Amino acid sequence: MRAGVMRALTWRAPEIRLRNPGLWAIGSMSLVASFFIILPVLTIILSSFRVGLPGEFSPLTLANYREAFFDPFTWQVLVNTLFFALGTVVVILFFAVPSAWLIQRTDIPLKKLWLTLLALGIVIPTFLKAIAWILLLSPQIGIVNRLLIDAFGLSGPPFNIYNIWGMSFVQGVILTPPAFFMIAAAYKSMDPSLEEASYASGASGLVTFIRINFPLSLPAIIAATLYLFITAIEVFEVPGLIGAPARIFVFSTLIYYATHPEVGLPKYGLAGGYGMIVLVLALLGSYFYYRVIRQSHKYEVVTGKGYRPKLVELGRLRGLAILFLLIYFTLEIFLPFLTLVWASLVPYIQVPSAEAFTKVTLANYLKVPDYAGLRPFLNTALLMLIAPTISMVFSLILSWVVIRSKVKGRYVLDGVAFLPHAVPSILFAVALSYLALAYREFFPVYGTLTIIVLANSIKYISFGTRTVNGALIQIHHDLEEAAEVSGASKVKVLSSIITPLLGSALLNGWLWISLLAFREVTMALTLSSPKNVMLSTLVWNLWSAGYVPEAAALGVMMVFVLGGFLVLARKLGEKVIGGL
């Protein structure tokens, strides 16, 4: 083991010079991706120095920054945001790290079921999950609170969801699956010889996990942590539904209300000012991320020799492990899904009771075809196929340049790839929309499905590159060197060696981006027109109109349809690359 680590520590990345057409193509694609990422971000930055609506004449001004920075409320919001994001990440790590290890590195049974459940959780719209948690933990009507009060004769409700910790808990549970998939690839491809050496030295499973598995997966865990920390800063639905009504604001809610005011017109410039604060936080996070991946060669574990991870036997701990996963899935899927089913069966949201059961009906399901039509299904299917494909192709290229080349400024390229995630979705969509409007004659995508596909493709490049980076770091250069010695070009190495080895991570990334694009609602709403209605916006609109049972019925149907899609994708994945 020591020899392997020493070899890794003394290894130097080969220099890649863009001398052949293939590499020029890669370079050009990196630049194209960067252009499409940077342009909207620059538009947002520019808008933060203007007042009024996009396109209205306004001299450059610091008014938005003055309004944002000189208001003590902003700093209170900053504190709220940081606590919310930290709390969310703690919950995520608590569930995601053990889950990833259990499912990828141990002999825990029913792995396919766990993996499908993890992916399935994302198809339940976040705002419906948030409502479910309100029904469960509200001090007034929370079912859990009612049960505990009755069981223990308590004088008041033990739980109150309307605080930072309630928000963090719900958001953390909801964001665990993406973290799982980002970390799982690292665990899956871990070199078994290190674990075997640990066991041979007499270490237990837990000690091996703490001393071997955990440190080896650290880049993936840090990458996931930073990624989801930024995500938690940006997400709107949980803070909007649970925090804002109780006047607990975070930056995402401030930005949302600045762009969707109930009074006056949207203040995109002020939203841009808030967005810059989020951007700075995100860039700070990415700085630490780069420091980690600069040390990435220490963590290479997939070599050309004996790569086939062996599973850890759980033995007597198997029951405990299954219980842990069951608790998580109860929180993430079963409880919210049951609530969703319940909401879809009643004429309006109400707490289950004997009287409420008499009102159960399937009428909401029968209304779905009237509300949906065919177009949103078709648009959503196209989005789910095209956006992740574009995103993953560019992610692979960008990650390869960043991790494998010595091109100057490659870490800047990775920073660029991370930018879309650092910018709040609403602002990103507003900027794209304005650019598409301004350059409608040259690039006619305004109001089309293409602009939503483009927005999602760009937005999730950050997720794609994080996933590929994490997996690419672990593939030893031996393999590329061997191929190059045999006369293979860099492009050939990328397509014939790297891509197949990354198959699992690429497919995971593709699938996940597909599901994220399916669920994404804020950009789709901002970019919507009569011709690009998506299922996510349809559900959101039903919810916004107060048609919660219909939204729930559509949500339940989508869970089943996408459940089928996931099973199909997994079977395909097994055939093509031997599983996800």
Added chain:
Amino acid sequence: MIHERPSESGHCWRFVGSAWLVVLSVSGLFPGNGNAITPTQAERLPRLIEAARREGEIDFAGPSSLTPKGAQALIAALNKKNGLALKLNYVPSTNYPAVVSRVITEIQAGQAPTFDAVYLTEFNMAKLHSRGFLDPFDWRGIFNYVTRDSIHFDDGGILIATIFTLPVYNTNLIKSQDLPKQWEDLVSPRWKKKLVVAKYVQHWVSLSEVWGEEKSVEFLKRLRAQEPLYALYPEIQTRLASGEYALAASQVSPFVEVARQRGMPIDYVDGVTPVPVLFDMMGVPKRSRHPNAARLFVAFSLTPEGQAVWADFTGRSSLFIPGTPAAKFGRGKKLLMRNMKALVENPERFEKLENKFADALGIK
């Protein structure tokens, strides 16, 4: 101002509207009869219908409560009435200011707006009107059922629905004798931490016409001190129906109507007066791609058939149209109408009031 009839104003825009019709006549959309006599109502309607037929479709931003099904019901009824096969591309609006901002941005960029027809509150419509982005039209010259009460913003906006605003409550949780008797009762300590408050102030702006600005601000500060839960109208419905909260300081009539249709235990707190009445309007933005089809659609919404569809799907109708649910609801009530004349003449004053009240209520 109690039940003041909205009045006509803005001769300049009316002139522009007339001039615009002349331009249309020249362009052949409304061809003149050659002897400079204004075409009669009977002649102009078929021409408008023919122009709409050629346009073929309407892109419409409407309230999300209309739903795609309601939108199709509307266009089907319009097509049946006029022998057309127009297609309605409906986009639900979840935030009216965002729709206004989009239309303004598009027109300022020299582009056709995404929407041929927009459905907005009167405050939001005022923002399009003050920038000159509403296309005026001679509604009464073609549609004899369109009354003066329904025409605003210098012929640019048509009043489609009158929205009543009152406190509402969960009928399972509060006995009628315990209900607030007047607006001021909402700030009683009894309702501390037990209220839902809407994140809108338009109705408080209406009430300030009676109360005065100072009393209104004071009232809203006290309402804020009740530590309420702030919510949008649909969410108020959910929070109340689920029993999480028993009383909402205000709710608009469309949601109460839909709640009743669905059997939710929600009702108005009756007897609180005056009842602020807000105006929901439709208009055709300038540069619209299908203006004639859009006008036909807007005008159709004021017919009894159109009003019936709006009422069925959204709980919205106009009290100025006899026989509608709104007309029945408004009968005998002390209504507080929006002062449209003041809004048209001085929209900035209303915007300032909105901001001031939002600040006092803590929703800004």
